[in-house]
Amino acid sequence: MILAALVQTSTGMGFGMIAAPLLALISLEYVPGPMLFVNLFLSLLMLGDGRTFVVRREIAFLLPTIAIGTIFGAVVVAILPAQTLGIVFAALILGAVAITLFAKALALTSRNLMVCGLAVGVMGTAIGIPGGPLVVLYQNEAIEKTRPTMALVFTFSYTASLIALAIAGVFNMTQAILGLVMLPGLLVGYILGRRVRGYLSKRMGRFLMLLIASGAAVMLLMKSL
Numbered sequence: 001m002i003l004a005a006l007v008q009t010s011t012g013m014g015f016g017m018i019a020a021p022l023l024a025l026i027s028l029e030y031v032p033g034p035m036l037f038v039n040l041f042l043s044l045l046m047l048g049d050g051r052t053f054v055v056r057r058e059i060a061f062l063l064p065t066i067a068i069g070t071i072f073g074a075v076v077v078a079i080l081p082a083q084t085l086g087i088v089f090a091a092l093i094l095g096a097v098a099i100t101l102f103a104k105a106l107a108l109t110s111r112n113l114m115v116c117g118l119a120v121g122v123m124g125t126a127i128g129i130p131g132g133p134l135v136v137l138y139q140n141e142a143i144e145k146t147r148p149t150m151a152l153v154f155t156f157s158y159t160a161s162l163i164a165l166a167i168a169g170v171f172n173m174t175q176a177i178l179g180l181v182m183l184p185g186l187l188v189g190y191i192l193g194r195r196v197r198g199y200l201s202k203r204m205g206r207f208l209m210l211l212i213a214s215g216a217a218v219m220l221l222m223k224s225l
Contacts (some may be wrong), residue, residue: 001182003212005042005189010197011205012046012147013138015039016129017100018209021093021216025223028085030178032077032128033162033171037179039128040158042186046151054148061113062120066130066157069121074164076126086224089127093217096123096132097210103136112137120153125161130154135206143202 001019008015016039023030047054080088106112116133124130134153138146165171193200 001038001185002189002192003208005186006193006196007200007205007208008042009046009190009193010200011202012143012150013131013135014205014209015042016124016127016131017093017096017213020128021090021213021220024086024089024220025216028089029175030182031089032125033165033175034179034182035128036124036158036161036165037171037176038182038186040155040162041183042190043151043155043158045190047148047155054152055145058108058113058149059152061110062117062153063156065114065117066121066124066153067160069118069123070125070157070160070164071121073122073125073161074168074170076122077165077170078168086220090217090221090224092123092127093129093213093220096127096129097214097217099132100135100206101210105140106137108137108141120157121160124157125164128161130157130161139202139206 004015004019004022007018016035019035019039020031023035106116116137119133120130123132130153131150134150138150162171
């Protein structure tokens with residue numbers, strides 16, 4: 001939690017990609033619901049840091065399509081058999097890593113924003129990693145812009161995902177408490193992330209995110225098999 005929050009606070013993204021596979025190695029009970037719940041606090045903190053830099057035009061295209069994608073993501077989580085959850089979860093994380101690593105940056109057109117929003121909704125709800133498609137879309141944008149804009153996108157995405165998961169019967173008060181147990185680590189990571197914000201580049205954060213996510217996903221896949 002400390003490492004994931006540190007990278008997210010410094011670079012604007014990376015929390016889900018780092019935290020999801022590592023938490024899943026501990027127990028699948030921590031993903032996606034509890035992780036999404038605790039990360040909502042981090043997104044709200046980051047949004048307060050730079051809300052004046054949010055790009056409203058892009059948000060207007062992203063948020064409605066995130067809501068639509070969230071519904072599909074909740075359906076995926078609700079119908080997945082428990083015995084295959086770890087395998088599917090690891091495979092989807094590796095897919096998110098591949099998208100982030102190999103996909104070329106897309107232009108910020110209205111069509112690309114809407115397609116990205118759908119992908120964010122599905123992936124954020126199903127595996128707790130909404131950042132993969134956003135990395136592809138915003139990888140060449142200035143960090144001063146991406147950090148607050150992503151904070152607003154994540155805040156909306158996490159809230160919508162939690163509501164959808166609750167309706168689908170896969171998020172409840174017990175899982176919310178599991179999320180709160182992780183809150184101290186998140187707050188420590190947030191404080192450290194603010195201190196190293198000028199030293200940890202987006203490139204280094206991206207390297208750490210992909211390295212940890214891919215390694216942990218492979219270990220989770222081996223454990224599940």
